[in-house]
Amino acid sequence: MFNHKLLYAIIAVLVLSNSYFLFTSIKKDDNDVVAKVGEVEITKEMWSEKLTKQFGQDVLKDMINREVVFQLAKKQGLKISPEVIDKEVSLYKVMHDQSSHELENLPDFDEAKLREEIEYILLLEEIYTQDIVISEAEIRNYYDENRSLFEQDDIYYLSHIVVKTEEEANEVLAELNAGSSFEALALERSLDMITASRGGDIGYVERNSYSVPEEYVHVADSLSVGEVSSPIEIAEGYAIIVLKEEIPGTSYAFEDMKREIRRQLALQQIEGDINAEHLWNELGVVWQYNEH
Known part of the structure; x- marks a missing residue:
């Protein structure tokens, strides 16, 4: 049940996490010269400050969002099964390749990071939809009427x-x-x-x-x-x-996909976008970022 909305959400998170890697890989107090234009030198510190001004707020929000989602999921006993993540990883690979013209500027990432980002986004969806009631009959009917979605070549x-x-x-x-x-x-x-x-x-x-x-x-x-x-x-x-x-191709059993189907059906009942920032108050997040 992989969709393009989830695909681009994962891409956005991966891009931000690659930006975070840039921040952590540059020591702000390091005055090593990374480039020279004529007589003007550009140091690592100057580079770091520029990155912070351009992307610092977004990267910090992403770090907070991830902590909020994983902490709330643990607190509420929410988990994503390995089978669901395996399925999303396989389908992501196929869709990413088919969308290569649109995504040619996406930074490199490894599969472990991809799995973590999929888990993060699906847990966010779980948190938003856990109180929405979807009957067993609705879930079974969806599974029976859309069996091709659960058969992977x-x-x-x-x-x-x-x-x-x-x-x-x-x-x-x-x-x-x-x-x-x-x-x-x-x-x-x-x-x-x-x-x-x-x-x-x-x-x-x-x-x-x-x-x-x-x-x-x-x-x-x-x-x-x-x-x-x-x-x-x-x-x-x-x-x-x-x-x-x-x-290898596989067939996903109803029991393995039941919670996935429930979540997707519940998401259809939510108006507007889901956003981890709306959950900050539940963990008492304090925002202390001051842009310079």
Whole structure:
């Protein structure tokens, strides 16, 4: 039950947490020069002060919001099951890849951070919706009528190199077997200019996706993670793929998804946006930030 609203909420939090990393990685009293323009020197302290003025308030609010949500969730005994987080992580990866043109400026993040941000946002939703009553029958009906939402196909993370002829494909394969870098060869030889600039990286692909030739998925089925394929004939010529990651498909049982469905149905009854700042009074948050 992953949606675009949740996707962009996660992105916003990840961007803020990357901004926080900048603050913590710069010592304010450090006068080391990080840049020089003519005779003008820019120090770490100057950099830190600029970041604080531009982003300090937003980063501090995000830090407070996270503490409020996690503390209230613990106090109220609210938890998000690992199965729900696993599902959201898998779907996020697919949606993030499909939205790469919109999200190309998103800072790098690791999966542990992604899981934490998903948990944070879902706990915030739990806090807002815990008092809304949704009957067992409503939840069951939603599950039965939307079974496709709870069936996840196999997902493959693929990279490829596309060339014109089978002879060229065999040459590329020979170079790979001799130890050449897949990414470097993709940049040098692949006809797919969009993925070539990313080292051949296609991204996450669902089993029934139409975004890649269907031969890719058939071949990926027989590969181990890290294994390179033999040349594959496609409409554009020949391709060699490498399987970087595989996420097995799964079917989510009603009991595993019941609370997730209840939360989503309850959210439909809330008017306006949910915001952790509205919860500050419950923990007596004191705001002492003074912008200079």
